[in-house]
Amino acid sequence: MVLRSNLTKTLNAFLASLLVIILVWISVLRLGVAFDFSFVVEFRQRIWQGFLMTVAISLAGFVLSLFIGIVAALLQNGKILFLKYISIIYINFIRGTPLIMQIYLFYYIIGTAWGVENRFLSGVLILSIFEGAYIAEIIRGGIQGLDPTQLEAAKAVGFSRSQTVKLVVIPQLVARTLPPLVGQFSSIIKDSSLLSIIAVIELTQTMREISALNFRLFESYLFLGLLYLCLTIPLAMIGKALERYYNFEG
Amino acid sequence: MKNIIKSKKGTSKIVLTGVLLLCVALLAGCAKSDAKKTTETAESTSTQETETSQVTEKSEPLVVAMELAYPPFETKDTAGNPTGISVDFAKALGEYLGRPVTIVNTAWEGLIPSLQTEKVDLVISSMTITEDRGKVIDFSDPYANSMLGILVNKDSDINSAEDLDQKGKKVAVKAGSTGFIYAKTHMKNAEVIVLADESACVTEVAQGKADGFFYDQLTIYRNQQRNPETTKAVYVPFQDKDMWGVGVQKGNTELLNQVNAFIKEYTANGGFDELSEKYLHEEKQAFKDLGFKWFFDLT
Numbered sequence: 001m002v003l004r005s006n007l008t009k010t011l012n013a014f015l016a017s018l019l020v021i022i023l024v025w026i027s028v029l030r031l032g033v034a035f036d037f038s039f040v041v042e043f044r045q046r047i048w049q050g051f052l053m054t055v056a057i058s059l060a061g062f063v064l065s066l067f068i069g070i071v072a073a074l075l076q077n078g079k080i081l082f083l084k085y086i087s088i089i090y091i092n093f094i095r096g097t098p099l100i101m102q103i104y105l106f107y108y109i110i111g112t113a114w115g116v117e118n119r120f121l122s123g124v125l126i127l128s129i130f131e132g133a134y135i136a137e138i139i140r141g142g143i144q145g146l147d148p149t150q151l152e153a154a155k156a157v158g159f160s161r162s163q164t165v166k167l168v169v170i171p172q173l174v175a176r177t178l179p180p181l182v183g184q185f186s187s188i189i190k191d192s193s194l195l196s197i198i199a200v201i202e203l204t205q206t207m208r209e210i211s212a213l214n215f216r217l218f219e220s221y222l223f224l225g226l227l228y229l230c231l232t233i234p235l236a237m238i239g240k241a242l243e244r245y246y247n248f249e250g
Numbered sequence: 251m252k253n254i255i256k257s258k259k260g261t262s263k264i265v266l267t268g269v270l271l272l273c274v275a276l277l278a279g280c281a282k283s284d285a286k287k288t289t290e291t292a293e294s295t296s297t298q299e300t301e302t303s304q305v306t307e308k309s310e311p312l313v314v315a316m317e318l319a320y321p322p323f324e325t326k327d328t329a330g331n332p333t334g335i336s337v338d339f340a341k342a343l344g345e346y347l348g349r350p351v352t353i354v355n356t357a358w359e360g361l362i363p364s365l366q367t368e369k370v371d372l373v374i375s376s377m378t379i380t381e382d383r384g385k386v387i388d389f390s391d392p393y394a395n396s397m398l399g400i401l402v403n404k405d406s407d408i409n410s411a412e413d414l415d416q417k418g419k420k421v422a423v424k425a426g427s428t429g430f431i432y433a434k435t436h437m438k439n440a441e442v443i444v445l446a447d448e449s450a451c452v453t454e455v456a457q458g459k460a461d462g463f464f465y466d467q468l469t470i471y472r473n474q475q476r477n478p479e480t481t482k483a484v485y486v487p488f489q490d491k492d493m494w495g496v497g498v499q500k501g502n503t504e505l506l507n508q509v510n511a512f513i514k515e516y517t518a519n520g521g522f523d524e525l526s527e528k529y530l531h532e533e534k535q536a537f538k539d540l541g542f543k544w545f546f547d548l549t
Contacts, residue, residue: 033366108450112457197450199443208359209444212426213434215386217363 037219043210050206051227057123057202058189058231064128065188066181069135076136077143087136094133099194102130107198123192123200131188138184142176175246182239186232193228203227312349314340315356315364316375319447320469322529323376326355335525336374339393342521343374346512358426362387365499372509373497378428388502389495390509393517394545396492398429399470400484401455401463411488414462415440422451422460428492429464436489448473456480466492467542468533485540493548522546 028035040047075087094102106126116122146169154164196205204224211220316324316336327333332353344351356364361377364370365387378396379389402408414421419440423430424447433442443460445451452473454460457480463470467485474483496513498506516522526534526546537544 031367108453108457112459117459197446199445205444208425209434212359212430212444214382215362217359 033218035219035222036216037223039210039214039216039219040223043206046206046210047203047227050201050203053120053201053206054189054192054203055231057120057127057192057195057200058185060124061127061131061188061192062185064124065131065135068128068132069139072132072136073139073143076140091133091136094130095137099130099191100197102126103194103198119198119200122198123195123202127188127192127195130191131184134187135181135184138177138180139173142173145176146172179239179243179246182235182242186235186239189231189235190228310349311352312340312344312347312372313352313354313370314372314374315354315361315370316340316373317358317361318353318355319358320376324374335529336376338525338528339516339521340372340374342516343372343509343512346515347508358424362497365497368499371499371502371505375497376494377497378492379495380428380431383497386500388498388500388506390498390506391513392493392495392548393513393522394494395543395548396466396468396494396545397485397487397542398432398464398489398492399467401452401465401470401473401481402461402484403455403458404480404482405458406461406482408462409484410486411436419462420454420460422454422463424448424451424465427465429466432489433464452477452481467537468530468545471533471536485542517546517548 072087072090075083076091078084103126106129107122111117111122111125116125150168151164154168159167192202193204195202196208199205201209207220207224211217316332318324318326318332318334321334323334324332324336325334332355337353340353341351354364354370356370356375358375361373361375362383365373373387376394376396377383379392383389400408400411400414402414408414408419415437417439420443421433421437421440422443422445423433425444430442430444433440440461443454445454448465448469451460451463451465455463456477462484463473465473470483470485474481496509498509523546526544534544
């Protein structure tokens with residue numbers, strides 16, 4: 001039975017993929033442009049460097065934005081009103097304006113005023129500030145989802161404050177926020193492509209430079225999409241697995 | 251047993267649906283290309299018909315792509331309508347051919363692809379004729395030429411392209427421009443910073459993030475005039491002239507010949523001189539004072 005249902009799954013997944021590939025293929029044929037991907041071999045070193053740069057920026061951005069997000073969420077839920085409003089202004093400004101405007105603002109105005117010249121560092125900072133606001137919202141949602149009666153129950157069984165945090169709050173917070181955080185990491189990888197406008201030589205900028213030299217615009221962007229999928233599909237699978245894991249556990 | 255039969259049925263049902271879907275998709279694809287073919291034949295018969303009656307053929311619009319971000323050649327007026335030398339040039343061409351002109355604003359990187367995919371008939375966007383571009387599209391005879399200049403920071407000690415090509419120096423260029431191509435092929439030691447638009451390049455230089463910005467002499471002149479406190483211009487010639495041409499789809503010789511014939515006539519009738527007077531009166535005088543050749547002086 002299990003074998004059969006696996007077979008059905010595989011077969012259907014195969015048919016679905018085939019359908020997508022055929023549709024893309026028909027579109028390409030109707031376009032009537034001959035594709036030539038030989039540039040990938042020619043520029044493999046630069047593409048690889050761009051790919052590594054995207055991974056490095058995304059990883060550094062994720063760590064930093066996680067830190068910013070946790071601090072912002074704690075401040076927003078905290079008792080100090082002044083800091084609470086700073087956090088609210090930050091989250092609303094970032095979530096309410098497009099990333100491209102923030103990149104220009106932070107790089108050319110704020111970055112220049114404070115002497116941040118390094119493009120990689122600026123890129124990581126801008127990306128972290130942007131994503132931090134979204135992560136703050138994920139964490140705030142996790143905190144709000146906690147049932148207050150649990151805290152009373154913990155008190156009733158004689159847990160200390162640190163025990164309550166360690167044994168009641170943190171495990172639930174992790175279960176609630178980890179799957180969406182993985183999804184946010186995926187967004188960071190995609191959003192990092194916008195840093196190309198301040199000439200951070202990551203994957204998208206590398207492809208733009210290559211296509212500006214050889215005019216293989218379609219091939220460059222198709223291949224670019226494929227490379228981003230190599231990063232985001234595994235992440236999506238991890239997110240799904242985590243979701244299932246915590247659902248079973250809960 | 252019952253269960254197995256059920257699941258077997260289920261499987262075959264799903265497989266059947268999948269195969270059906272595939273067939274439908276394929277058929278739809280075929281049907282669409284068939285439909286395209288029939289419309290194509292319909293079109294070709296209609297053009298045959300209109301050869302005798304020229305009125306209908308005249309109304310077929312001439313679609314011209316340009317990036318409206320390069321004043322005063324291609325830009326928008328305050329109401330958002332296309333304006334500039336290339337726009338007037340395109341309109342004059344349309345008048346000559348008896349076809350109404352439609353201007354399509356296209357980002358620089360999309361200009362050549364829009365010709366390749368036959369979305370537009372022509373590209374008139376101050377585009378330099380290069381060997382690489384000539385591989386994918388055809389170019390008309392040159393109608394203008396330009397030289398590269400360098401915008402440098404006020405405090406900089408750079409006086410030539412060689413001064414800029416040193417370890418630790420940074421050159422800002424606009425992606426896909428001739429300045430970009432020059433920097434990518436000739437700058438061996440300097441770091442090349444590739445940006446999406448002209449204003450970002452100027453900002454980089456004005457703020458000292460980049461040491462120089464390569465673009466044509468006119469743009470360098472205008473940006474230097476606009477930022478006299480932070481920038482200066484270097485005009486020492488360091489490369490061959492860039493010849494600008496009209497881009498045509500590869501193999502469309504009929505339109506290419508028409509465009510070439512028009513350029514010849516328009517130049518002879520002083521059309522470009524009129525456009526210079528209209529849009530670049532002051533700059534033309536400045537170029538004369540600096541001893542530069544004018545854009546439309548192809549001798």
